[in-house]
């Protein structure tokens with residue numbers, strides 16, 4: 259039976275950051291108890307539709323700020339999941355947390371409840387940059403939160419700690435970014451994510467930028483920041499396994515790009531949940547604004563907390579829906595083969611070491627990759643954005659072509675992805 263993943267959205271934040279366009283709401287924490295009930299109702303409603311038992315190997319509480327939930331609230335959602343699905347013995351169960359919203363007692367209790375990976379939204383180690391982002395923490399709070407997480411057991415016997423960063427920030431220089439990376443590596447997290455700042459329409463940052471009021475670094479400097487992160491993190495022992503993600507590895511791993519036989523397996527502390535997305539494998543979604551992909555559907559839930567709670571307040575009135583849709587679903591799309599192949603390319607090419615293997619593509623879609631995307635692949639290789647090497651397929655030792663982003667392709671990923679849409 260194929261393993262599935264579960265995403266649970268917690269749309270509450272203490273304060274809305276100036277760059278954020280996630281589905282999250284400030285000062286609505288009073289609704290958390292009713293929201294938890296609605297989540298449990300949604301889990302039960304979807305489970306009642308499932309055709310067969312489902313193995314779940316990752317659960318991800320994302321947000322928003324999931325760490326605003328209490329340990330008993332996490333526990334009740336996890337109990338509902340355990341009653342509804344078969345959680346594998348080694349399931350990765352992650353939460354996103356904001357530094358300063360996790361007391362030692364809470365960390366201890368959620369670790370005991372079964373959560374075994376924590377991802378802190380650090381963004382920067384520079385006080386001025388954090389202030390510009392309107393984050394509620396400073397870097398001393400990060401140091402304390404990571405120390406508390408370690409004491410609670412988020413360590414190398416679990417799936418450890420991730421620290422999220424953003425680069426290309428207003429007023430940021432290459433030098434402040436270098437200091438941030440050094441301070442982050444000093445904390446020895448198992449996993450590091452670094453995303454470029456994107457200016458989203460409708461956010462204060464989007465508005466200030468369109469009026470020329472946001473002192474952003476030059477795009478060439480932002481590219482230098484990315485290249486510096488690639489070199490510095492690899493020199494610090496982190497394996498660059500996805501465009502924006504690095505992780506420690508327990509065992510030997512071939513990362514030599516010139517090698518004709520490159521190991522495909524991700525590093526030990528790679529995020530299993532995100533690998534499910536990047537491998538275009540199924541995940542169920544619960545919560546306001548959550549997006550899922552399962553049973554041939556891409557689907558998403560209603561955004562507003564109040565409407566979400568209302569839609570799930572009377573489970574007895576639920577009419578049967580196709581699995582995995584729920585009364586909260588507002589968008590659903592039945593995937594075509596073309597959709598799946600296109601998304602497979604977009605997602606798998608993000609994996610800098612693994613890339614897209616011809617034999618895996620053929621196994622999944624029963625089509626030759628070069629028959630489906632001949633022109634796209636040829637042009638991307640000619641333009642130096644994609645490279646092709648012969649490598650061993652992981653399962654049967656059969657040699658197969660592997661397509662990966664080049665160094666330039668990693669910087670200009672969107673120019674690659676758009677060719678497969």
Ligand code: SF4
Nearest residue numbers: 271274275278321322
């Ligand atoms: S803490 Fe995260 S989710 Fe919440 S407003 Fe800030 S960026 Fe958005």
